[in-house]
Amino acid sequence: MHLLLVDGSSxxxxxxxxxxxxxxxxxxxxxxxxxxxxxxxxxxxxxxxGDDQPTHMAVIFDHSAKTFRDDIYADYKAHRPxxxxxxxxxxxxxxxxxxxxxxxxxxxxxxxxxDIIATYACMARDAGGKVTIVSSDKDLMQLVEPNGSIRxxxxxxxxxxxxxxxxxxxxxxxxxxxxxxxVIDVQALCGDAVDNVPGVPGxxxxxxxxxxxxxxxxxxxxxxxxxxxxxxxRQKLIDNAELARISKQLVTLxxxxxxxxxLDALVRVPIEPGxxxxxxxxxxxxxxxxxxAGILEADPDAWEADPALAAKPVEAMGFxxxxxxxxxxxxxxxxxxxxxxxxxxxxxVHERVKAIPLDHARYEIIRDAEQLRKWIEAIYAAGHxxxxxxTTGLDNQTADLVGVCLSTAxxxxxxxxxxxxxxxxLLGGGRVEGQMPMADALALLKPMLEDRSIxxxxxxFKYDLGILARYGIVTAPIDDTLLLSYTxxxxxxxxxxxxxxxWLGHGGIPIKDLIGTGKSQKxxxxxxxxxAARYGGEDADLTMRLWTLLKPRLPAENMSVVYxxxxxxxxxxxxxxxxxxxxxxxxxLSRLSGDFAxxxxxFEAEAQALAGQPFNLGSPKQLGDILxxxxxxxxxxxxxxxxxxxxxxxxxxLALQGVPLAKAVLEWRQLTKLMGTYTDALPSYIxxxxxxxxxxxxQASVLTGRLSSNDPNLQNIPVRTxxxxxxxxxxxxxxxxxxxxxxxxxxxxxxxAHIADIQALxxxxxxxxxxxxxxxxxxxxxxxxxxxxxxxxRAKAINFGIIYGISAFGLSNQLGIxxxxxxxxxxxxxxxxxxIRDYMDEMxxxxxxxxxVETIFGRKVQFPNANSKHPAERAFVERASxxxxxxxxxxxxxxxxxxxxxxxxxxxxxxxxxxxxxxxxLIFEVxxxxxxxxxxxxxxxxxxxxxxxxxxxxxxxxxxxxxHNWDEAH
DNA sequence: GCAAGGACGTA
DNA sequence: GTACGTCCTTGCA
Numbered sequence: 001m002h003l004l005l006v007d008g009s010s011x012x013x014x015x016x017x018x019x020x021x022x023x024x025x026x027x028x029x030x031x032x033x034x035x036x037x038x039x040x041x042x043x044x045x046x047x048x049x050g051d052d053q054p055t056h057m058a059v060i061f062d063h064s065a066k067t068f069r070d071d072i073y074a075d076y077k078a079h080r081p082x083x084x085x086x087x088x089x090x091x092x093x094x095x096x097x098x099x100x101x102x103x104x105x106x107x108x109x110x111x112x113x114x115d116i117i118a119t120y121a122c123m124a125r126d127a128g129g130k131v132t133i134v135s136s137d138k139d140l141m142q143l144v145e146p147n148g149s150i151r152x153x154x155x156x157x158x159x160x161x162x163x164x165x166x167x168x169x170x171x172x173x174x175x176x177x178x179x180x181x182x183v184i185d186v187q188a189l190c191g192d193a194v195d196n197v198p199g200v201p202g203x204x205x206x207x208x209x210x211x212x213x214x215x216x217x218x219x220x221x222x223x224x225x226x227x228x229x230x231x232x233x234r235q236k237l238i239d240n241a242e243l244a245r246i247s248k249q250l251v252t253l254x255x256x257x258x259x260x261x262x263l264d265a266l267v268r269v270p271i272e273p274g275x276x277x278x279x280x281x282x283x284x285x286x287x288x289x290x291x292x293a294g295i296l297e298a299d300p301d302a303w304e305a306d307p308a309l310a311a312k313p314v315e316a317m318g319f320x321x322x323x324x325x326x327x328x329x330x331x332x333x334x335x336x337x338x339x340x341x342x343x344x345x346x347x348x349v350h351e352r353v354k355a356i357p358l359d360h361a362r363y364e365i366i367r368d369a370e371q372l373r374k375w376i377e378a379i380y381a382a383g384h385x386x387x388x389x390x391t392t393g394l395d396n397q398t399a400d401l402v403g404v405c406l407s408t409a410x411x412x413x414x415x416x417x418x419x420x421x422x423x424x425x426l427l428g429g430g431r432v433e434g435q436m437p438m439a440d441a442l443a444l445l446k447p448m449l450e451d452r453s454i455x456x457x458x459x460x461f462k463y464d465l466g467i468l469a470r471y472g473i474v475t476a477p478i479d480d481t482l483l484l485s486y487t488x489x490x491x492x493x494x495x496x497x498x499x500x501x502x503w504l505g506h507g508g509i510p511i512k513d514l515i516g517t518g519k520s521q522k523x524x525x526x527x528x529x530x531x532a533a534r535y536g537g538e539d540a541d542l543t544m545r546l547w548t549l550l551k552p553r554l555p556a557e558n559m560s561v562v563y564x565x566x567x568x569x570x571x572x573x574x575x576x577x578x579x580x581x582x583x584x585x586x587x588x589l590s591r592l593s594g595d596f597a598x599x600x601x602x603f604e605a606e607a608q609a610l611a612g613q614p615f616n617l618g619s620p621k622q623l624g625d626i627l628x629x630x631x632x633x634x635x636x637x638x639x640x641x642x643x644x645x646x647x648x649x650x651x652x653x654l655a656l657q658g659v660p661l662a663k664a665v666l667e668w669r670q671l672t673k674l675m676g677t678y679t680d681a682l683p684s685y686i687x688x689x690x691x692x693x694x695x696x697x698x699q700a701s702v703l704t705g706r707l708s709s710n711d712p713n714l715q716n717i718p719v720r721t722x723x724x725x726x727x728x729x730x731x732x733x734x735x736x737x738x739x740x741x742x743x744x745x746x747x748x749x750x751x752x753a754h755i756a757d758i759q760a761l762x763x764x765x766x767x768x769x770x771x772x773x774x775x776x777x778x779x780x781x782x783x784x785x786x787x788x789x790x791x792x793x794r795a796k797a798i799n800f801g802i803i804y805g806i807s808a809f810g811l812s813n814q815l816g817i818x819x820x821x822x823x824x825x826x827x828x829x830x831x832x833x834x835x836i837r838d839y840m841d842e843m844x845x846x847x848x849x850x851x852x853v854e855t856i857f858g859r860k861v862q863f864p865n866a867n868s869k870h871p872a873e874r875a876f877v878e879r880a881s882x883x884x885x886x887x888x889x890x891x892x893x894x895x896x897x898x899x900x901x902x903x904x905x906x907x908x909x910x911x912x913x914x915x916x917x918x919x920x921x922l923i924f925e926v927x928x929x930x931x932x933x934x935x936x937x938x939x940x941x942x943x944x945x946x947x948x949x950x951x952x953x954x955x956x957x958x959x960x961x962x963x964h965n966w967d968e969a970h
Numbered sequence: 971g972c973a974a975g976g977a978c979g980t981a
Numbered sequence: 982g983t984a985c986g987t988c989c990t991t992g993c994a
Contacts, residue, residue: 517971616989646976673977673979678979702985703984704984706984708984709980710985713986716986716987804982806982809982880983880984883983887983918980919980973992973993974992974993978987978988
């Protein structure tokens with residue numbers, strides 16, 4: 001990997017001073033810097049050939065806002081004059097130019113370009129790559145590294161000098177008199193007049209270098225300042241020690257900017273003519289257009305100038321609304337066209353992949369080390385590989401590895417059998433002949449699977465990551481076709497065969513053809529190797545095909561950021577959480593089970609006595625017949641299948657009317673529910689190897705972006721009733737440890753306040769008020785002091801109703817009031833918070849117009865039947881589309897917190913294991929005694945996790961508690 | 971042995 | 982009124 005980072009802002013300034021002014025012919029817009037910028041980008045790609053040719057590239061700009069350095073030193077860059085007038089309109093154009101050349105343009109509020117450059121440079125170096133920073137800015141010289149892993153390149157034309165001037169350790173030494181690692185110490189002493197870094201007055205570069213070379217570093221120098229012979233110099237250093245320290249902070253580049261795009265997003269792609277020529281034509285850069293047309297073998301006349309950037313005819317510039325609307329339409333069309341080119345590319349790739357024949361005979365069986373080495377070589381040549389592990393089961397915490405499937409390109413595939421066994425002798429270890437020893441094979445695969453320069457592609461890769469982790473392999477980096485599909489199309493396709501049937505017209509060999517089904521099912525270990533190779537080779541091949549066709553859709557459909565920030569980095573985090581599991585106390589559950597069983601039996605006997613006959617209390621059908629048939633109770637309603645409804649709401653009502661049978665059944669149902677789903681079921685999930693319960697998270701099955709948990713579901717452990725809560729006491733910390741539960745307070749209402757921009761709600765959250773009481777007070781004019789609990793309860797129901805896409809029908813059911821009264825409440829709410837109605841109307845409009853709504857982070861939530869001809873279905877979609885941005889944005893916020901959590905804890909020096917996620921709550925396990933330090937850090941990460949992508953207009957609040965069990969920690 | 975329906979646990 | 986997963990019964994293969 002070779003990453004090229006262009007310091008965009010510094011280049012624009014230098015180009016401004018170095019180049020003669022140039023104005024666009026049609027409207028005199030100054031464009032000289034933009035032209036210089038385009039020439040540079042173009043020349044860079046021309047000049048850097050062979051070994052110097054970059055594989056990854058990005059242009060980094062300063063964002064015109066304050067940075068953390070302003071907080072350290074108020075006068076930082078205070079001497080810098082505002083940019084010249086003619087430069088200002090060129091700033092956004094240089095960003096457009098970057099994108100026109102199909103290069104990522106990166107800038108972040110609160111960070112200087114130099115910090116972002118430092119961060120990416122270190123990321124690439126740590127990944128074993130080479131970095132070139134295109135800049136001559138001395139502030140970046142601290143990043144240069146001796147072995148050439150990080151170099152700088154000065155490309156500003158200077159008379160009498162070669163066009164490309166490399167800056168390595170020697171050049172830095174010439175400039176500062178020290179090696180790059182000591183540059184910040186020298187700068188701390190000599191300061192910088194341009195950036196207004198104070199330094200120590202009277203000390204220049206020469207003196208500074210001499211001092212640092214003598215004493216080693218700044219702190220040693222300041223500590224031993226007394227030893228300096230020259231009296232004036234000695235006194236200056238002693239007097240200005242603090243200034244020097246501040247200066248060092250100012251010049252030290254942050255290498256930990258929370259960048260949104262990973263290195264893989266910076267991979268170089270061919271210039272897209274559909275993006276390039278509309279831009280160049282709008283700028284009226286005829287010479288560059290011709291040159292690039294020749295090189296790209298494209299006809300520039302096939303594209304129109306980008307109307308959003310092109311010179312405007314004079315009549316369209318006035319306050320004419322019609323003209324404005326037209327200009328807006330033109331802009332939209334233009335961005336649509338750029339997108340159209342990407343979409344066409346994605347469609348083209350799809351067609352090409354489909355055309356590649358599927359040939360099971362081509363799949364190789366890898367039987368020895370030499371053959372495996374050849375495949376690994378091919379993988380290195382390709383830079384990526386589709387991987388699929390075959391195992392003995394569906395639970396990756398218990399299944400054993402049987403074989404590994406590989407594919408380096410659509411159409412090829414290989415199967416590496418490792419532990420196939422003869423069915424006759426399962427226990428005695430009848431290992432089938434012709435397989436590599438597993439240890440040898442894994443030793444060869446491990447370096448490749450862990451190599452940061454090789455992209456591993458899987459389908460539902462979290463499963464494979466968990467298996468491989470148990471064999472000591474930490475697979476990274478990864479791409480996941482399931483997550484690509486989920487990002488692009490939502491949870492529409494859930495399995496590999498659904499995806500491949502839809503996109504490739506071929507569902508693949510069904511697994512049951514190999515292992516059978518039902519009682520006679522065998523494990524993959526017993527499948528014969530030739531059949532396994534046809535299946536496994538195809539699996540890897542199909543995964544590779546899916547990746548090839550899905551990945552280009554990300555940029556075409558503007559979903560790269562969602563995938564790169566919310567999906568891809570989360571998978572390994574979840575894999576680790578699943579691997580850790582949580583400790584569950586068998587004895588507590590068994591005691592509870594006994595207690596519940598006894599009480600349930602008593603209620604069962606009572607119910608049957610009251611019914612006058614024995615019947616199955618678990619059968620809603622039998623219960624309904626007894627209540628509304630035999631006993632002839634009034635008020636029965638039927639379900640859609642004609643059965644009597646016997647839900648808890650119905651039985652509650654009957655119990656209220658004085659029907660003791662209803663009460664007995666309700667009690668029985670609660671107790672048997674707790675037994676069947678929790679106290680009896682959970683112990684069977686305790687893993688023998690780890691002694692813990694390992695849930696499995698589904699990252700790609702919820703419409704709104706939430707996670708779901710299964711086998712067992714640990715996201716629905718009871719909490720509302722006293723008996724139910726007892727189950728939580730069985731979730732315990734291991735010996736010497738303690739559990740921490742950290743949950744977002746009212747996150748969905750806060751998100752609603754932000755999205756719908758409801759000032760009254762935002763103020764209430766800002767002031768830390770009881771939000772439901774505040775709502776009640778606003779709606780009913782009742783003071784919060786001494787408010788009856790019933791009033792607050794109604795307001796709370798309305799607040800939740802709003803989140804769920806309220807209807808008078810639903811609210812009346814919830815509150816047990818009339819439809820009309822519920823409708824009045826809703827009307828009052830809308831009058832008091834008009835932004836809510838606007839928000840709801842806007843979501844209804846969008847879902848009908850676009851078929852989707854979005855979260856604040858850009859996740860799309862699709863509703864294919866938004867225009868259904870069934871009114872009930874349409875109403876349902878309307879409510880869901882109102883709910884989705886709220887629930888989904890909250891889900892994205894906690895996803896971001898989870899992605900940031902592990903590195904942030906590590907940085908803070910805190911050892912805490914993240915175990916569980918329950919939608920707005922994270923559970924951790926830490927060493928006893930560490931909880932007081934860990935909790936504020938965890939809460940801080942969660943509260944700020946939206947940033948820097950989104951600056952919320954309401955504060956987020958997280959409550960954290962520590963205890964030995966989950967009940968007390970919650 | 972499997973799918974659908976009802977019921978109910980969570981946020 | 983939103984979003985899930987699991988257990989149990991029932992009815993059909």
